[in-house]
Amino acid sequence: MHLKIEKIIEYCLANNILLTNQQSLIIKIITEIASPLTANEILHELQKLNPKANRMTIHRALEILVKNGIIHKVAFNHTYKLCDHLYCKHDHHCQILVCQECGNQTEIHNLKITEALLEIGKTYNFNLANPLEITGLCTKCQMKGTL
Amino acid sequence: MHLKIEKIIEYCLANNILLTNQQSLIIKIITEIASPLTANEILHELQKLNPKANRMTIHRALEILVKNGIIHKVAFNHTYKLCDHLYCKHDHHCQILVCQECGNQTEIHNLKITEALLEIGKTYNFNLANPLEITGLCTKCQMKGTL
DNA sequence: TGATATAATGTTACATTGTAACATTAAAGT
DNA sequence: ACTTTAATGTTACAATGTAACATTATATCA
Numbered sequence: 001m002h003l004k005i006e007k008i009i010e011y012c013l014a015n016n017i018l019l020t021n022q023q024s025l026i027i028k029i030i031t032e033i034a035s036p037l038t039a040n041e042i043l044h045e046l047q048k049l050n051p052k053a054n055r056m057t058i059h060r061a062l063e064i065l066v067k068n069g070i071i072h073k074v075a076f077n078h079t080y081k082l083c084d085h086l087y088c089k090h091d092h093h094c095q096i097l098v099c100q101e102c103g104n105q106t107e108i109h110n111l112k113i114t115e116a117l118l119e120i121g122k123t124y125n126f127n128l129a130n131p132l133e134i135t136g137l138c139t140k141c142q143m144k145g146t147l
Numbered sequence: 148m149h150l151k152i153e154k155i156i157e158y159c160l161a162n163n164i165l166l167t168n169q170q171s172l173i174i175k176i177i178t179e180i181a182s183p184l185t186a187n188e189i190l191h192e193l194q195k196l197n198p199k200a201n202r203m204t205i206h207r208a209l210e211i212l213v214k215n216g217i218i219h220k221v222a223f224n225h226t227y228k229l230c231d232h233l234y235c236k237h238d239h240h241c242q243i244l245v246c247q248e249c250g251n252q253t254e255i256h257n258l259k260i261t262e263a264l265l266e267i268g269k270t271y272n273f274n275l276a277n278p279l280e281i282t283g284l285c286t287k288c289q290m291k292g293t294l
Numbered sequence: 295t296g297a298t299a300t301a302a303t304g305t306t307a308c309a310t311t312g313t314a315a316c317a318t319t320a321a322a323g324t
Numbered sequence: 325a326c327t328t329t330a331a332t333g334t335t336a337c338a339a340t341g342t343a344a345c346a347t348t349a350t351a352t353c354a
Binding site: 185225 | 311312313
Binding site: 075076095097099100106108110112113115116117119120121124125126127128129132133134135136137138139142 | 222223242244247253255257259260262263264266267268271272273274275276279280281282283284285286289
């Protein structure tokens, strides 16, 4: 068994998050493929294991996993990705650099941004969600552009 | 004529951005309605003026307007909104607080975040896009949640 | 255990956002 | 006016997501 998956299961047990079989399979898929996946891509993988699985299956499970901070949903390109910490506590802030060209994602934890965000949260009485999506061009895609 | 629209047209003339009739109408719609609109909502408005207009018309025009920094595209809820500055120079950084409940958007300009982002851009060699979407719950929707 | 309540999953149908490929029309240049 | 180019219209489709209801597991309790 994959080490990451064990840790997630451990975390879920400790925090009273009951994973159904279906949800466990989705975690397994997201963990093993590693790169960000769209709902459809996850579905196709899941269907290899459970041919009856369909879009609803995925979205319901993903909703729960996102809500529990186990995976991140990235709005920019409709992808889902395992949180690098294997779980995301509510007091834990992270940022994701999303390349608008290739879709590559890099999870970072920048104190300055976190502080600035908390300040903004106070100033505007805005209850921040996690994570912060930072879109732009990754190094590789900048190179491609200049060729 | 709306004052904002005049300023945008002025800006486009000064910067060699040729607006077609269709694009002008879309700017007019976005400016006058003010609240963030989805592509479909803009389409329905446009069709009142040009019954032949369809989805392609909208998306092609929106693409150009976004590219020229006249409007912002917000990925979180697929909406388009006039840049508060009526145009967005490339060296101009802004952030949008997007409420994940009601969709309300507040454009801000926070120096700390801008600085931190520029730093991250350098560190990771990541070419930042504008604007930054900050999702969360606005004041009103926080109240609703606690009722 | 077996009946019943509850939660999870499956099914069907649909709404929304967006794009691809090609046809038509308008605008610009000669 | 003829040609070229750009803009727009048309059709068809792909992807993401949700709503409403049916079915199947799972848990609870008499």
